[in-house]
Amino acid sequence: MTDPVHRPEQAAVRGLLRAVDEALDGPVPREWKEAVAAVPRHRFLPDRIWLENNEGGYGPCDLPTDHQRWFEAAYADAPVITQVNDGQAPADPADAWPSASAPSIVVRMLRDLDVRPGMNVLEIGTGTGWNAALLAHRLGPRHVTSVEIDSDVSEQAWASLNATGLDVDLICGDGSLGWPHRSPYERIISTCSVRRVPWAWIEQTRPGGIILTPWDNPLLCWGLLKLTVERDRAQGRFSPHSAFMLMRNQRHDLRIFRDVVRDDHVPKESATTLPPWNITGDHWEARFALGLRLGDVWTAWEDEPDVDGVAARLWIATTDARSWAAVDHDGEQHDHFTVWQHGPRRLWDEIEAAHHWWEQHDRPTPDRFGLTVTENSQWAWLDRPTCPARALDHKESR
Known part of the structure; x- marks a missing residue:
């Protein structure tokens, strides 16, 4: 009982x-x-x-x-x-x-x-x-x-x-x-x-x-x-x-204004038509793919920064804090955004290229990706191990 x-x-x-x-x-x-x-x-x-x-x-x-x-x-x-x-x-x-x-x-x-x-x-x-x-x-x-x-x-x-x-x-x-x-x-x-x-x-x-x-x-x-x-x-x-x-022991305690952006930085200005919220927020599948593709890149969203004409800003940076980018939204236009980039890598250019790669491959979901690990390296792949998912033009920061 x-x-x-x-x-x-x-x-x-x-x-x-x-x-x-x-x-x-x-x-x-x-x-x-x-x-x-x-x-x-x-x-x-x-x-x-x-x-x-x-x-x-x-x-x-x-x-x-x-x-x-x-x-x-x-x-x-x-x-x-x-x-x-x-x-x-x-x-x-x-x-x-x-x-x-x-x-x-x-x-x-x-x-x-x-x-x-x-x-x-x-x-x-x-x-x-x-x-x-x-x-x-x-x-x-x-x-x-x-x-x-x-x-x-x-x-x-x-x-x-x-x-x-x-x-x-x-x-x-x-x-x-x-x-x-x-x-x-x-x-x-x-x-x-x-x-x-x-x-x-x-x-x-x-x-x-x-x-x-x-x-x-x-x-x-x-x-x-x-x-x-x-x-x-x-x-x-x-x-x-x-x-x-x-x-x-794998964490990075990084903050944009403490560790990355400096007053003496002079970023390059450009423009983009890719909305910054397409690679953040609830766009899980795109973010997962871009994360595998880029490896050592992180983002931070800033609402209402103290900048004239800017309603929101997306920050992008590398985990070694050497490169950063910012994408500004003026609160009105939805097809044109101002981009600022600084450091040895042009991070927003890499984001755009990775996002284009993701769309070219039919917007793959996480279950299409895999990982191979050996004693000295590991690499992500799409659909099969012979198709690397990582970009080949830069090395992951250690």
Whole structure:
């Protein structure tokens, strides 16, 4: 007979699984339904989480004082912020990243990882520990190793995993190095995004094994990459799902006016008919393609800059902060925009060329792109590995 104490929890799990069913392109596989039911998500969240407020930012929600709202957030198919700005409250809401991914994304990745009982799996980025717990329920004892770089986060995850009795080997360390002591692995799954796939992951995966990781590019953090490991390389395709926090040792903390634009810069003026919003905002597929094509280019949008006759400005810069461009919209014309460019690269010219390339190739979506990784290099391709997607007239900044 059902214990009445657990009825709210069971009802919440059933509601969550229905929501995940709707979000996926097919029903939740039976084995993962069983795992989600056996490993309740709320047991892996801290007493304080951060939820959106009515002011465009985030505010704390504490279990002891706001139990109902906290519990509802735990079983919504939505990400939950358990830590903001790597442990510091953000001054800007844009600096807040979810620490607990939406359950539909978690289940999608676990389904795509294609694991079976007895496989050895390495997880990069333990986070709350819920993902590792689901894997441990599916694979059995001593088959899941998880690496977390943040000591406070790893302690919280260890406590949650220990309370459930699930056997996960949890290490506090740099996930980009993998964990060679338990290798080789049949599967590696990352819960943080990368701009370059660490070669250590490939070295620690059996030939024929799979690496699944979220993808990030300075132009757009979006997409999943699924690689199959071969003896001297790994190769696979992207899919258009999810955005995850970037691996800490691959981040660039850049600001336009602090790091890039200087008073003594004298930019070259030109004009364009390509609207700046066509390569930013909700144009996800164009931005994904341009990000792969250009590699080390990022953008920042500025509304109402303090410039006469300019209603909005799109900034473009390289991650080495040596080149930049700005595209101005006067608020009225929609077929003519002023362009300013400075540095050794003409970034807006590159953007226009890359956008033209994308249109010439029938506006390819992320699933038409793939990536090949070798020990010394990695390159994106379109449709097949012999068709590089990267522009060949410049090198990526390191």
